[in-house]
Amino acid sequence: xxxxxxxxxxxxxxxxxxxxxxxxxxxxxxxxxxxxxxxxxxxxxxxxxxxxxxxxxxxxxxxxxxxxxxxxxxxxxxxxxxxxxxxxxxxxxxxxxxxxxxxxxxxxxxxxxxxxxxxxxxxxxxxxxxxxxxxxxxxxxxxxxxxxxxxxxxxxxxxxxxxxxxxxxxxxxxxxxxxxxxxxxxxxxxxxxxxxxxxxxxxxxxxxxxxxxxxxxxxxxxxxxxxxxxxxxxxxxxxxxxxxxxxxxxxxxxxxx
Numbered sequence: 158x159x160x161x162x163x164x165x166x167x168x169x170x171x172x173x174x175x176x177x178x179x180x181x182x183x184x185x186x187x188x189x190x191x192x193x194x195x196x197x198x199x200x201x202x203x204x205x206x207x208x209x210x211x212x213x214x215x216x217x218x219x220x221x222x223x224x225x226x227x228x229x230x231x232x233x234x235x236x237x238x239x240x241x242x243x244x245x246x247x248x249x250x251x252x253x254x255x256x257x258x259x260x261x262x263x264x265x266x267x268x269x270x271x272x273x274x275x276x277x278x279x280x281x282x283x284x285x286x287x288x289x290x291x292x293x294x295x296x297x298x299x300x301x302x303x304x305x306x307x308x309x310x311x312x313x314x315x316x317x318x319x320x321x322x323x324x325x326x327x328x329x330x331x332x333x334x335x336x337x338x339x340x341x342x343x344x345x346x347x348x349x350x351x352x353x354x355x356x357x358x359x360x361x362x363x364x365x366x367x368x369x370x371x372x373x374x375x376x377x378x379x380x381x382x383x384x385x386x387x388x389x390x391x392x393x394x395x396x397x398x399x400x401x402x403x404x405x406x407x408x409x410x411x412x413x414x
Contacts, residue, residue, distance in 0.1 A: 167414060168229040175208040180228035182343035183215050184412040186270060188405050189347060191224035195354060197273040198222065201335065202252035205343070206260055206267045212236050214260060216253060218246030227414045236261055251310045255331075258316030259323065259339060268346035270338045276357040277336040283364075286330055289374045290363050293356040295382040300349065302326040306333035328353050344398035 169177060183205040190196050190203070204216045215231040217223075233241045238253040252271070259266045280287055286303060287294055304322040307315050323329050327349050329337040336353055340346025363371050374382075405412060 165227055165230050165414065169414075173209075177228065179205045179207050180215060180231050181413045183231055183268070184226045184228045185402060185405055186268065186343055186347055187217065187223040187226035188409045188412045189401055190270070190272065191222070191226075192405065192409050193351075193354075195272050195274040195277075196223040200249075200252075201271050201273050202249065202256060203268070203270045203346075204253070204256040204260065205269075207233070212260075213241055214256070216248055216256065218244070219249040219252075220246070224409060227412055229414060254310040254313060254316060255319060255337070258319045259337075261316075262320040263323075263339065265341045266339045268340045268343050270340075270346050270350050271331070271335060272337075272350065272354070273335040274354055274357070276361050277330075277354055278334065279361050280357040281330050281335060282333050283360075287353075287356060288360055288371075289379050290371055291356060291359045291374075292382070293352050293359060295374055295379055296386050297328060297349075297353050297356050298379070299383045299386070300327040301330060301353070302328070303330045303332060306331065340394070342394065342398075344394035344401075346394075347401065348394035348397055 168180070172180070183203060186203045199220055199222060202216055204214050207213045207215060212235065214234050214236070216234060217226060218230055218232050221230060230246065232244050232246050232248050234248060234253065235241055236257055238248065238250060238257060240248070255271055256269045259269045287298060287301060289295055289298060302323050304319055307318070319329075323339070327339050331337060336350065336357070338346050338350035338353065340349060
């Protein structure tokens with residue numbers, strides 16, 4: 158039982174090795190978000206594509222907190238959000254609207270994370286969006302796109318506009334709403350969101366003194382960081398990911414169940 162009261166039947170050994178690894182990695186992402194205080198109770202979502210030709214995905218059961226997510230409780234769905242395997246849980250259709258759009262359009266979108274953190278939402282509601290104020294922001298900005306707010310994501314027609322606005326970027330600021338990260342691996346998805354959320358938090362703190370008192374990074378420095386980070390988050394994410402899992406094992410164990 159993940160929290161002492163929720164019955165979870167282990168799927169280890171009952172699904173393919175590839176699916177089980179995707180489940181473990183996705184559950185770890187949920188726990189990491191909770192550990193950093195970026196969760197929104199039972200709302201927002203992280204999803205993963207299961208390797209194979211079926212175009213099946215994993216997403217959180219609606220009603221469970223991120224800090225109690227396990228590999229076995231995750232719900233398998235198809236690209237239309239239909240539940241594939243028998244489960245006692247159901248999903249939030251608003252959540253999968255966003256995720257199905259990105260998964261369906263991008264082969265590299267193996268993991269998609271969407272958050273409503275205080276700082277991320279705050280910056281998404283600022284007219285100028287993320288500013289080139291900090292090193293974290295400069296690393297993020299070349300990979301950041303924007304999507305205007307259209308309401309709660311229940312309209313399937315919004316999927317085309319999300320995909321169009323995201324383009325080939327790895328990060329998306331959903332205006333008046335939150336943040337989104339795409340990764341070919343759980344590690345890449347996590348590190349992209351980590352840098353974006355840190356940049357947003359730093360901007361909120363910097364602007365607390367007023368816009369006139371902040372120092373934008375010089376254009377030459379912005380260009381230099383773009384050149385230095387042109388390969389993206391994949392390699393660095395792979396270096397950081399094992400340490401993230403070790404921290405989970407110490408502070409919030411039980412995700413790989």
